[in-house]
Amino acid sequence: MSERFAAVEGRRMVSRTSAEELGALTHLVADVGQRKVTSLVMGKGRKAVLIDWDQVSGFGPDAVMIADESALHEPRDDHESEAADGKLELVGKRVLSDMGEDLGEVTDVVFDPASGALETVVIGEQEVPATSLLGAGSYAVVVKAPG
Amino acid sequence: MRLLVTGSSIRGLPVVTIHGGEDVAEVRDLIYNPEAGHVAGLTLNKRGFLAGRLREVLPAANIHAIGSHAVMVEDEGSLTARDAAPAEVGAPPSGRDVTGNEVLTDQGKSLGKVKDVVVLVGSAGEVVGYEIETASGGTGYIPLPSQLAVSGSALVVPDPTQDFVESDLVGLGAAVDEFRSRLGMT
Numbered sequence: 215m216s217e218r219f220a221a222v223e224g225r226r227m228v229s230r231t232s233a234e235e236l237g238a239l240t241h242l243v244a245d246v247g248q249r250k251v252t253s254l255v256m257g258k259g260r261k262a263v264l265i266d267w268d269q270v271s272g273f274g275p276d277a278v279m280i281a282d283e284s285a286l287h288e289p290r291d292d293h294e295s296e297a298a299d300g301k302l303e304l305v306g307k308r309v310l311s312d313m314g315e316d317l318g319e320v321t322d323v324v325f326d327p328a329s330g331a332l333e334t335v336v337i338g339e340q341e342v343p344a345t346s347l348l349g350a351g352s353y354a355v356v357v358k359a360p361g
Numbered sequence: 362m363r364l365l366v367t368g369s370s371i372r373g374l375p376v377v378t379i380h381g382g383e384d385v386a387e388v389r390d391l392i393y394n395p396e397a398g399h400v401a402g403l404t405l406n407k408r409g410f411l412a413g414r415l416r417e418v419l420p421a422a423n424i425h426a427i428g429s430h431a432v433m434v435e436d437e438g439s440l441t442a443r444d445a446a447p448a449e450v451g452a453p454p455s456g457r458d459v460t461g462n463e464v465l466t467d468q469g470k471s472l473g474k475v476k477d478v479v480v481l482v483g484s485a486g487e488v489v490g491y492e493i494e495t496a497s498g499g500t501g502y503i504p505l506p507s508q509l510a511v512s513g514s515a516l517v518v519p520d521p522t523q524d525f526v527e528s529d530l531v532g533l534g535a536a537v538d539e540f541r542s543r544l545g546m547t
Contacts, residue, residue: 313428314482314483315428348379350382351381351382352384354384356378356379
């Protein structure tokens, strides 16, 4: 069953080892080149922490299970700092085609919660397969021009 | 039907990396090669309000596409130091500005004066026409053959051009292919 970025925001994150609730998911961070969710962000601003995708033991409909509380870490490099700040968040980002045309804004991203693989990018009324993704950064998400 | 933009609307567009999704520069100006009918490259500004000129330039060979909303490049390495760029981009010869040049047909009729170049959207800078100020003071758009004679004060276009003076870019976009087939260009 696929999940959507917008729908998983706010989902509680629970440690599998201690059964403690760690907090709520702020947003997901994806690597567009790998077409995969790479980490989860919890909290905002300077308090934001990341959890690597491979520390997620189960991405369920009611809770995201994290292997252990020790999986929570502060940003380790500039890229992770940008991710924690929400600058790389796909939802809400401008979409450009590789031909330089503005296609709108990312309204949602559909992914497989078992593997973290991105499936579809929703741009308003349009849906673009994740295989059309070429790149993403602080300015725009770039997709292959339609047609 | 072709989508077209004028040179003036390309100025100020962000230069965006396809694989990085970053706006690495913005277009300062076009370096135009009127003999080739092609943009040779772009000069650049830093991104941001009043951020100033960037030392690097963008040769046409490194442009993936000029679009309506951005100029797309592969990555940051597409921006080239001025002295490493082809001479026509790094140190463009003077006298290439066609703005203000009179447009004469090869039968000696004046169509007006060049105001701006018209670029094919999605290309790396193919100039398919000019925006002109017509004799009556209005704005018109004319298609171009791929090559033409340019003197520095006037340029000579084929006589059929006068049948293709369009009042807007949409009209020119529709006329370009017909014009070129009339001239036997494919």
